[in-house]
Amino acid sequence: MNILKLLADLVAVDPDSYERLSGRRGALTSLGQTGRRAVAAAVPLAFGAVLTKAYGRKSSTILDAFTLALTLEYLESDFYSRALSSSLAFPGTTKAVIEQIAKHEQDHVAFLQATLRASGVEVPAKPTFDFTGSKNGTRTPLFPTVFQDFGTFLKVAQLLEDTGVRAYKGQVDALITDNDLLDAALRIHAVEARHAAHIRGMRRALGANVRPWISTKDESITTAGVTDAVYAGEEAARQLLPDLVNYFPKATSLVVTGTREQATISLGEAFDEPMTAPTATSIAGLFLV
């Protein structure tokens, strides 16, 4: 967050705010880029009030983005920790890998909790999850053997990791005004992508037709109307250019080898697409009790 720009914006919205904050201005400017967490800690009440007034919707959008992220991290973290404490048999060296991924997800939970807490927001408690998707036996389970069959476990892991990648990407625009939180979200986002690639590799090693990146050549592991939202729109084979008028590529034949069909596949693979918050929330909802 650019504190100087923020102060200028505050004055524009609320001319008195500068007057009220001027006594603290030295402290604020000296904080520089350390960001809202530090600022919020330094001057929680006065600053928080004018921040909300000036940025209103925007600051709540930022908090919404982080609340969604925390929900998804709770989901992933709980998923791996329960797998590790279940009777699921982990072949070869895979248990160590899952432990490492679980550790990252726990780190993400802790990071997001601390961020929300520092923003003066009540940290949502971890929901209760049912990873079979049966909502505690009240409906037909989606993945009845998730903690008994390693292949099923990996499928759910892939769905969760790819959802995480797409969901974080869907929130970057909401975070553009806050450099520290954007930085954190991007860096978590990349780790989720590394996880997704490795989980996909583990499935491939077991014989699944799947790649480290999301491809229309991958065998489908989703069910229409239930889990297909995880990959809906991911196959986009063209990108709107920053002029918001033209698309890349002008023609698929201009960019990639081979047939139009092969070019379309490569173009879809080369860009991961974002997912909206409501979609991510509804996918997480499949596993809520």
Next chain:
Amino acid sequence: MSKIINSGGDEADFTKPLYAPIKRRSFFMYAGATAGATALILSGCSDDEDTVTAPGTVSLGSGDIGVLNYAYALEQLEAAFYAQVIATPYTGITTDERAALTAISKHEAIHRDFFKAAIPTNQAIPGLNPDFSKINFTDRTQVLTAAKTFEDLGVAAYNGAGQLIQNGTYLLLAGKIVSVEARHAAYIRDLLTPGSFAGNDVVNTSGLDQALSVSAVLTAAQPYIKEKINGDNVGK
């Protein structure tokens, strides 16, 4: 320092891959396969080895355009690297590895061409000349180690550049690419050392991937690019 103005813009130039003169033949074989026979012929006619000028300094420019040029430079490097990997596969490459590396080479060529299309022609940096003379392309470990360097560097560069971007459209586009680079990085790392996809050398104790400054990234990338890249004003 001279800012090189790109005078290109025709389709042949648009699709022409970056090439290393020393490997000219193999790169144009790849160019032909990539861009189609027409582009190959046009490239061959319009470009002559004698006209390659001494590498100078290339300025990435300022503001968001600077960030886009920064990404364009890195994608040019990656695309040229994988084009060479596919043109001269390392000893002992498996069918699965060849298929995956071919897919990655296409992704990177698409990313490169995407930035070329996204940046206004009069502000885009020119095609850069890579220097892969230190890499023995017949050696699996050397090739995959270089690939790991480029992919991890790309991820850290995009992560670090996020906060330099002012325009939300650019930011989302960068986000769409960085996760694909992270997937590449994970795959390549696992090829080198199984299970190293998100090792402690790239993910810190808070579970965050690396984020590097423009200057740190360019320092690491510069040995592989003949032109001197100046990124002093990127994002400013």
